[in-house]
Amino acid sequence: MRKINLRSIVLLAGLLSAASAFVPAARAATCYLDNPPAATLLLPYFEVDLDRPIGRTTLFSVNNASATAILTNVTLWSDLGVPTLWFHLYLTGYDVQTLNLRDLFNGILPVTASAGQDPSDSISKKGVFSQDVNFASCTGILPIPPQLPPSFRDHLRAAHTGHASALLQNLCAGQNLGDNVARGYVTVDTVNRCEIKNPSEPGYFGAGGMATNQNVLWGDFFLVDQENAFAQGEDLVRIEADPTAFHAGSHTFYGRYLGDSGADAREPLPTTWASRYVTGGAFSAGTELIAWRDSGPSVAPFPCGERAAPFPLSLRCWAIFDESEQATALQPTIADPPPPPSPVLWFPAAANRTKVDGPSLPVPYDFGWLYLDLNQPASASGSGAFRQSWVGTLMSANGRFSVGYGATPLDTGCAPIGDFGPGDHPQ
Numbered sequence: 001m002r003k004i005n006l007r008s009i010v011l012l013a014g015l016l017s018a019a020s021a022f023v024p025a026a027r028a029a030t031c032y033l034d035n036p037p038a039a040t041l042l043l044p045y046f047e048v049d050l051d052r053p054i055g056r057t058t059l060f061s062v063n064n065a066s067a068t069a070i071l072t073n074v075t076l077w078s079d080l081g082v083p084t085l086w087f088h089l090y091l092t093g094y095d096v097q098t099l100n101l102r103d104l105f106n107g108i109l110p111v112t113a114s115a116g117q118d119p120s121d122s123i124s125k126k127g128v129f130s131q132d133v134n135f136a137s138c139t140g141i142l143p144i145p146p147q148l149p150p151s152f153r154d155h156l157r158a159a160h161t162g163h164a165s166a167l168l169q170n171l172c173a174g175q176n177l178g179d180n181v182a183r184g185y186v187t188v189d190t191v192n193r194c195e196i197k198n199p200s201e202p203g204y205f206g207a208g209g210m211a212t213n214q215n216v217l218w219g220d221f222f223l224v225d226q227e228n229a230f231a232q233g234e235d236l237v238r239i240e241a242d243p244t245a246f247h248a249g250s251h252t253f254y255g256r257y258l259g260d261s262g263a264d265a266r267e268p269l270p271t272t273w274a275s276r277y278v279t280g281g282a283f284s285a286g287t288e289l290i291a292w293r294d295s296g297p298s299v300a301p302f303p304c305g306e307r308a309a310p311f312p313l314s315l316r317c318w319a320i321f322d323e324s325e326q327a328t329a330l331q332p333t334i335a336d337p338p339p340p341p342s343p344v345l346w347f348p349a350a351a352n353r354t355k356v357d358g359p360s361l362p363v364p365y366d367f368g369w370l371y372l373d374l375n376q377p378a379s380a381s382g383s384g385a386f387r388q389s390w391v392g393t394l395m396s397a398n399g400r401f402s403v404g405y406g407a408t409p410l411d412t413g414c415a416p417i418g419d420f421g422p423g424d425h426p427q
Contacts, residue, residue, distance in 0.1 A: 030242040031267050031414035033406075037065040037218045038238035039211075040253060040266050043186035044292035044390045045079075045223075045351045048101045050157060050180045052227065057102040060221035060236060062188050067093035069114070069131045070216055071138070073191045075198045076104070076156070078174035079183040080308050081299040081350040084159045085152075086198040087144055089188070090114045093130030105160070105182055107153035113143040138194035160184050164304050171301035172308075175349055185292055185351040188236075190214040199254050199264075200298055206263035213241035213265050223290075223394070223404065232394050232404025237292075241265045251386055251413050257298055268413025269294075269388035273372045275407035277356040278395060280366040285396035287356040289407070291347040292390045293374055299350075312348030313387070317373035322365035347374065371410075373417060388413045 041062065049055030064070055069092045076085040085104070089097050090112040099110055113123040116134030123143055126132035135142075148156075155167040160183060162176025174183065187199060191210045197203065205211050219236040239253050246252050246262035253266035269292075277287040293313055302308040319327045346354055346361045356370075357363045363370075376385035391407035411417045 030240055030245050031412045033237075033270055033409050033412070035218070035235055035238055036240065037216050039190050039213050039215050039217065039241035040239040041188040041217050041219050042237035042239060042269075042292065042390065043188075043221050044237055044392065045185055045290040045353060046101050046183065046221075047223070047353065048105050048160075048182040050105060050161065050182055054226045056181065056223070056225045057100060058221060058223055059098065059100050060186065061096055061098045061219045062089055062091065063097075063218045064091040064093060064095045064216055065218055066214075066216045067129060067131055068216070069093055069095075069133045070214060071114070071135050071191050071194065072217070073189050073198070073210070074099075075187045075189075076160075077185050077187070077350070078159055079185070079349045079351040080174050080311060081295045082159065082168075082173035082301055083198040083200055084156055084173060084184070086196070088112070088138065088142060088191070088194050090124055090135065090138070090142060092124055092126045092132045094127060095124070095130065101182075101186075105153070105156055107148035107150070107156075109144050109146055109148060111143045111146050114138050117142045135194060141194040141196075157182060162304075165301075168301040170304075172304040173301050176304075183351055183353075188217060188219075190217060200257045205254065205258060205265075206261075209263075211264065213243050215240050228398065229400075230396055230402045232396075232402050234392055234404050234406055237269070237390050239266050239269070242267065251388070251416070253388065253413075256294060256296060269390050270409035270411050270413055271373065271375050271386065271388055271416040272410040273374065273389070273391040273407045274369055274410055275372070275391055275393045276369045277363065277393070278367050279357045279363065282400075283395045283397050284400075285398045285402075288394040288396075289347075289352075289354050289356060289361075289370075290392045290394065291352045291354070291374070293347055293350055293352070294386075294388045295350050296376070296385060296387060312345045313350075313374075314348075314377050315344045315346065315373060316375040316377050317371075318344060318346075319371040320363050320365065320368060321371070322368040326365075328364045346372075372407075375416065386413075386416055388416075 043060050046058035048057050072089045114135040115132045155165045158165040159173040162174050164170045190212045192212050195210050222233040224231045243265040250262040251268040252264050254264040279286045319329050374389040375387045394404045396402040
């Protein structure tokens with residue numbers, strides 16, 4: 001590890017100046033990472049320790065901000081971005097549904113139903129200020145049987161721990177990190193009908209599609225480690241829909257499945273982040289970062305033991321600062337001609353949890369902050385690849401206290417730092 005050279009300082013200064021140029025005087029409704037209700041919610045990372053019933057798990061809530069009853073589609077994705085389970089949640093006006101991911105991996109599903117499937121109002125109850133409507137398309141689909149078949153439960157456990165799943169033709173869907181902890185992320189979308197589809201499939205978005213642009217969802221999530229007395233929480237990432245803002249060639253949240261057509265109308269997430277960290281003092285357990293990353297191309301199940309394209313994901317640019325503004329970065333060995341730099345694999349998957357000052361993210365200072373450009377590195381042609389992302393910060397002290405919060409975005413997905421255009425999501 002060595003001090004940044006002059007050329008690197010000039011490059012970083014330019015990127016930071018570019019970042020500040022995108023900070024608006026007042027936030028707009030679209031393209032800025034704010035917290036109004038949205039049409040899509042993202043739980044950026046979850047984990048469930050399958051070996052320890054009171055070990056690590058993840059809870060999240062889905063809330064309806066309007067009096068109008070709505071229908072949503074919940075999709076579980078592996079930590080490499082393969083969809084593994086999708087189901088509907090119906091919410092009456094102002095309704096709240098809370099889910100513990102451990103329940104899903106134990107085969108227990110949440111049970112909801114619209115008025116047509118719940119005429120006695122005994123499943124999804126309606127309050128005095130709330131609407132309850134019939135989604136006729138849900139007849140025969142809602143209410144969901146509360147128990148998954150054992151074969152599907154086994155599929156979920158295998159797919160999210162990097163093992164072969166019989167329901168995926170004995171292929172794998174995620175990383176096998178050897179600890180039997182299920183990892184991944186979750187999306188929740190507003191939809192207009194019950195249909196067994198996930199966002200990666202044709203017919204989900206666009207004209208005649210099942211997804212809607214109702215910006216009414218909000219929620220939160222908690223990473224809970226009961227055995228070690230930790231719990232950290234944060235708002236679910238709220239992704240607003242604006243059908244007037246996006247067109248063919250636009251970056252959008254689900255653009256990797258749509259050839260960047262803009263048909264999902266969902267704002268993209270930022271690409272560049274700043275996060276504080278501490279590795280000593282009162283926070284004796286240090287700092288961890290959770291990061292959700294856009295894979296670029298759509299990811300399909302793959303042969304176990306092989307590397308799924310396009311992983312591992314690297315970083316385009318990064319720096320580590322101490323609290324006296326000194327900057328340090330990893331540099332290649334001095335040689336003539338210089339060798340290509342080794343890729344930085346701090347967040348190699350679509351859903352990640354990485355310890356600061358751990359084996360993959362060493363830092364030279366006990367207290368400081370990280371500059372993270374999570375776009376893909378520049379290619380031989382000099383152009384990088386657009387990759388939206390979300391970063392959260394977790395600080396912990398063993399058995400005493402902990403805190404979790406979102407990192408600070410330095411750009412937007414609509415105006416990312418870097419030179420990106422149509423076609424940055426290879427299909």
